[in-house]
Amino acid sequence: MNQSLPATTDPSPIGEGINPDTAPGVRRRPALLPRTLLWQTFFLIALLLTLALATWSQIFRHFEDPARARDLAQMVASVVNLTRTALINAEVQRRTELLIELAALEGIRIYPAEPTDELRPLPDTRSMRLLTDEVRRQLGTHTRFAARWKSLDGFWVSFRLDPDDAQDFWVMLPSERLEQTHAIEWLIWGGGALLVALIGAYLIVSRISVPLRNLARSARVVGSGRTPPHLPETGPLEIATVAKAFNQMAGDLARTDADRALILAGVSHDLRTPLARLRLGIEMSGAPETDVLAMVADVEEMDRIIGQFLDFGRGEPQEPLQELDLVRLVCELAEPYRLRGIDVAVDVPKRLITPVRALPLRRALLNLIDNAVRYAGEDKPISIKLANREGEALIEVADRGPGIPEADMDRMRHPFTRLEDARTNTKGAGLGLAIVERIIASHDGRLELRTRDGGGLRAIIHLPLERTRAARARGIASGNTASEQL
Incomplete structure (x- = not known):
């Protein structure tokens, strides 16, 4: 059921035309042959x-x-x-x-x-x-x-x-x-010799696969932004060398992460404080109003770019997953824009609860809405849809701006990437979509960019619901030996 907010008039269904076998972030069907090094x-x-x-x-x-x-x-x-x-x-x-x-x-x-x-x-x-x-x-x-x-x-x-x-x-x-007369005896002895050789082969290969599984498990820990446990630097020379190099890399990353946190704290204080003083000085300068508004807009844009750098520099969100009503979140985010006079049409069900990281997800949705307002303009409508489809929560933010060409959609997910012609007004550092991509990936979800009928861009967030997330977690647990990761 729709809420009291205006409903969107865009008839395009969320996620229409998606091929589940080729969509990014979707696990492919399991192969018939084993995937692990041990069994291969x-x-x-x-x-x-x-x-x-x-x-x-x-x-x-x-x-x-x-x-x-x-x-x-x-x-x-x-x-x-x-x-x-x-x-x-x-x-x-x-x-x-x-x-x-x-x-x-x-x-x-x-x-x-x-x-x-x-x-x-x-x-x-x-x-x-x-x-x-x-x-x-x-x-x-x-x-x-x-x-x-x-x-x-x-x-x-x-x-x-x-x-x-x-x-x-x-x-x-x-x-x-x-x-x-001895054919059966030859067959028995040959089968016995083959069985002994296979047992020996399994023991030999397992000596290699076990350290590799430990290395893959530690690599996933590093990928999640945490410090992995120290790997034993024993065994064959090649395995010990790899373990030693990984331990050194993990230590270097931990030190780099600590330095990055220190730098971010300094940037936040040393840049934003002078910007606040600069804005106050501009507003009290007595300059013509048009000049004041233009300079204040530039200061706000600089503050927003600094915020994007800080968001991108924080890396993967570490906030734990918590149950959240996405309907309430979407309505809360849309209301301030409506108060500013922006036509925001919201189409949501009565209730849709899924485990998410509330603050990072809020930041991702704000980035998408800000991008839509910035490139489409405050005089054009913005559409926000929320739906539950095939075990996923889908959040769509659509605008009527210049859009992104199909050939450039994948490139726009990369940090510091901006188009030369399509959506170039051109302000910003080119980090908005990269931040959204990273936040959604931390939820085991994916971001889909599509052109909108009649002009504009549709940004669709796919978030797994609780049952789907539990199934994926079981898949990860069973696939640890295969060194796979969703």
Whole structure:
């Protein structure tokens, strides 16, 4: 529901056209591959070890297959020659009994070959080709092979009782005699060796990842403006060197921060006090009113620029997060401008509470409203909208000024940046948007700049609500090992 303040007439919805995958400050969808150095390196080593084991297995098979083929061919040739000899020397009446005994005791079946035999060839593999070539070399080129004779599976080899005979016989050897009996043992031992190597790789990589996680955690502490704990300068030389350099950097930053605070205090006292005396002197000088107003405006502009330098020099806000009704804050900020006669249209709901840093957020909104008034002029309307959308609180400040070209919007977020033509009236130090960007980033939010239909600029602040902030906090906690930061 709208408050008693005038409602805006700008129909553009807050945040319209935002792509959640490409908008700045929005986390991208998680990748399928691990993001941490530990698991990336571990999987890389695991892949290398697996490829190495597979390569050595193929190398071993490549050189072991010919020797094994010779041994198997010798066994097959011996069985065929013994079978042939037994059949030749056996009495004709007892050959049937001999064939039954060979089948029962040795698993060797012998059948006469016929032109109508249904045969299935052996698999066309390197090891099988080596075996058949070696058997043919020993038994003769007329030797044939099959994996199935009629409905019986096995290793079938043809032979002749006499080389001059045209009649062939088939002898079947059980497939078990040709299989590699130690294949399972090799697989078990290879898998065990790979497992031991992977455990060792994990332990080695963890020695690197743990110090890096500590370094990333301390870097986030430095990024938040606090002094990190002292990192242990132990371990491998490279890790110890990095830890020592980081500790030195953290100490230098702490001293620089203390010096900056001292300088800011001196600037605030030494510059603003003479400016106050200068303004008082101008007002009491008796000069024409137009000259007095112009000089007072210059003094106020100088005071405002000094304030921007001080705000930017303070760095990240250190005020804790507190529950705040953004509706009340927006209405309080808009009222003084309305009392000055500026047309400020406010569109807000009944209530919208979220944890924020009240003073820095107030400063950011004032910067946006001041920019809108300065560049649009006090005779043009200013629009302020507040909405709750998709887990975010959106605050929009829109004006009817000259606006910012699309190509320059990202550049305008940088400190000490001003346009040459679009919004140049040109006063200020170019720190307003940089200060707002920094304050909103400290809330895990983002600042969006967009052109306004009909001319002007829309500055949209995205602040995460309490549920969204809690979800992001959980994401940060779970992503510490990945050295990620929202």
